[in-house]
Amino acid sequence: MNLKPRLASLHKKVDQALDRWLPGEKTKPKTLHTAMRYSVFAGGKRLRPVLCLAAAEACGGTISSAMPSACAIECIHTYSLVHDDLPCMDDDDLRRGRPTTHKVFGEGIAVLTGDALLTVAFEILARTKATARHGMGDFFCELSKAAGSSHLIGGQVADVEAENQKVSPAGLEFIHLGKTAAMISVSLRLGAMSANATHAECRSLGKFGTHLGLAFQIVDDILDITQTSEQLGKSAGKDAAAGKATYPAVFGLEKSRKEAARHTNLALWALKPFGERAAFLRGLADYLLSREF
Amino acid sequence: MNLKPRLASLHKKVDQALDRWLPGEKTKPKTLHTAMRYSVFAGGKRLRPVLCLAAAEACGGTISSAMPSACAIECIHTYSLVHDDLPCMDDDDLRRGRPTTHKVFGEGIAVLTGDALLTVAFEILARTKATARHGMGDFFCELSKAAGSSHLIGGQVADVEAENQKVSPAGLEFIHLGKTAAMISVSLRLGAMSANATHAECRSLGKFGTHLGLAFQIVDDILDITQTSEQLGKSAGKDAAAGKATYPAVFGLEKSRKEAARHTNLALWALKPFGERAAFLRGLADYLLSREF
Numbered sequence: 001m002n003l004k005p006r007l008a009s010l011h012k013k014v015d016q017a018l019d020r021w022l023p024g025e026k027t028k029p030k031t032l033h034t035a036m037r038y039s040v041f042a043g044g045k046r047l048r049p050v051l052c053l054a055a056a057e058a059c060g061g062t063i064s065s066a067m068p069s070a071c072a073i074e075c076i077h078t079y080s081l082v083h084d085d086l087p088c089m090d091d092d093d094l095r096r097g098r099p100t101t102h103k104v105f106g107e108g109i110a111v112l113t114g115d116a117l118l119t120v121a122f123e124i125l126a127r128t129k130a131t132a133r134h135g136m137g138d139f140f141c142e143l144s145k146a147a148g149s150s151h152l153i154g155g156q157v158a159d160v161e162a163e164n165q166k167v168s169p170a171g172l173e174f175i176h177l178g179k180t181a182a183m184i185s186v187s188l189r190l191g192a193m194s195a196n197a198t199h200a201e202c203r204s205l206g207k208f209g210t211h212l213g214l215a216f217q218i219v220d221d222i223l224d225i226t227q228t229s230e231q232l233g234k235s236a237g238k239d240a241a242a243g244k245a246t247y248p249a250v251f252g253l254e255k256s257r258k259e260a261a262r263h264t265n266l267a268l269w270a271l272k273p274f275g276e277r278a279a280f281l282r283g284l285a286d287y288l289l290s291r292e293f
Numbered sequence: 294m295n296l297k298p299r300l301a302s303l304h305k306k307v308d309q310a311l312d313r314w315l316p317g318e319k320t321k322p323k324t325l326h327t328a329m330r331y332s333v334f335a336g337g338k339r340l341r342p343v344l345c346l347a348a349a350e351a352c353g354g355t356i357s358s359a360m361p362s363a364c365a366i367e368c369i370h371t372y373s374l375v376h377d378d379l380p381c382m383d384d385d386d387l388r389r390g391r392p393t394t395h396k397v398f399g400e401g402i403a404v405l406t407g408d409a410l411l412t413v414a415f416e417i418l419a420r421t422k423a424t425a426r427h428g429m430g431d432f433f434c435e436l437s438k439a440a441g442s443s444h445l446i447g448g449q450v451a452d453v454e455a456e457n458q459k460v461s462p463a464g465l466e467f468i469h470l471g472k473t474a475a476m477i478s479v480s481l482r483l484g485a486m487s488a489n490a491t492h493a494e495c496r497s498l499g500k501f502g503t504h505l506g507l508a509f510q511i512v513d514d515i516l517d518i519t520q521t522s523e524q525l526g527k528s529a530g531k532d533a534a535a536g537k538a539t540y541p542a543v544f545g546l547e548k549s550r551k552e553a554a555r556h557t558n559l560a561l562w563a564l565k566p567f568g569e570r571a572a573f574l575r576g577l578a579d580y581l582l583s584r585e586f
Contacts, residue, residue, distance in 0.1 A: 116446045126437065148416060
């Protein structure tokens, strides 16, 4: 399977759709729309939308029917980064080597840019079509729940509150399920839904996403302490310096490696029913989790 | 027509529905859910949801079918206040005599509380039912556009950018259409849509909302300079002190009064086709605009 060209092609299609569906930079107010595009086209990997499109294909659907979901998810992912980077949150000046949104446009505009990306996500999602098994309301319900106060936002709150505190394994899992796994899982479920997948297929792909997200996060946590800043392309040891709740901090390095392997296996197990149709998803999982750790 | 008891009864129904549909304070993370409820149950007038419910009734629909739209709109209105009050925006310590969300819970949690209220709005809206004339996608499209970068958020950006600048009448209208009129207009349109109103009815009520919103904003602007803090129940002269773009600042007091009257007439004119069915809406408009100015 030729993973990289396929990845690049889907990445490009997502970027083209985002470019089409986001308001132009000349639309009033220009500052806001410029800031929205600055944030969205900042060199992201488009992991979540690619997983969404791949899930649709694995269920016999088309890229184009899954595209509104894919782009809505990427807008929500981007808004969450813009708000997380704010001085009153993680206070980051750089993201992927570029100044963060609030460094370029100021804090007030960065808050509003995040708000606008979150809002436009639902406007873009309204382009999706209901299928025989999944109504429009189901798409909105799934996405708003994954992005909401018990998952994406809830995870961020718990993460902030856990800084420099003793965190239980359950508390750690709540943070990572919310901050990482929920949005990856919903990416796969929405892709499947747009392909009119059965409820069993949606559940399997959702499970794949949850375990993939957790494994991905654990590997990230491990790399933060085992690699140099040069290897990572970003400052290493940041989590420990900020007193963040991470897998190695709670479980130690050895147990963390085992947890990563366990979630990887559970993720791949969830793809079993799809056989060959999930080859690309399997390839993506291998690719994401193959970083040395 | 006995306006006040009717208003109070609808207000109460909205509060009950919000209480039912917002996550409980004991749901994890507790801080976030407590902050969400602190912000929503802060003594707001529930103007937008009441207009939404009244529009549904004027079109022959029921309160209960319009309730998801009404509550979604109130959550979005509340989130916009929480974010507007932030230190990096209007920097307000008090709202309706109570400390603002960030004063109580901190800035980071206030940003996330606003995010969560915006997100839960779409989860609540997913409870609405499509009607013969209006699909689920139409509800989401209308609400996300009104709350989005060209209206609610765009108006706030333009407002921030206009501070201490010379603003044209068109620039001023962009701000007030976005910040105030768009959400009032969509309240009426969603209420009408939930009642399966004709497109002409939706348009008329939307127009009523736009002019009502503008008239309301102009009166607010006028009162800020003609009344004392005691009369207003909040600090008077705040707009001028902040160098805000207001109607009196751009047009002068006399012309502003005429504009308020003109928009009031246009609002009432838009209700003509509804005859007696719009009696409560007319009463609400009178009530909102009857403040001395």
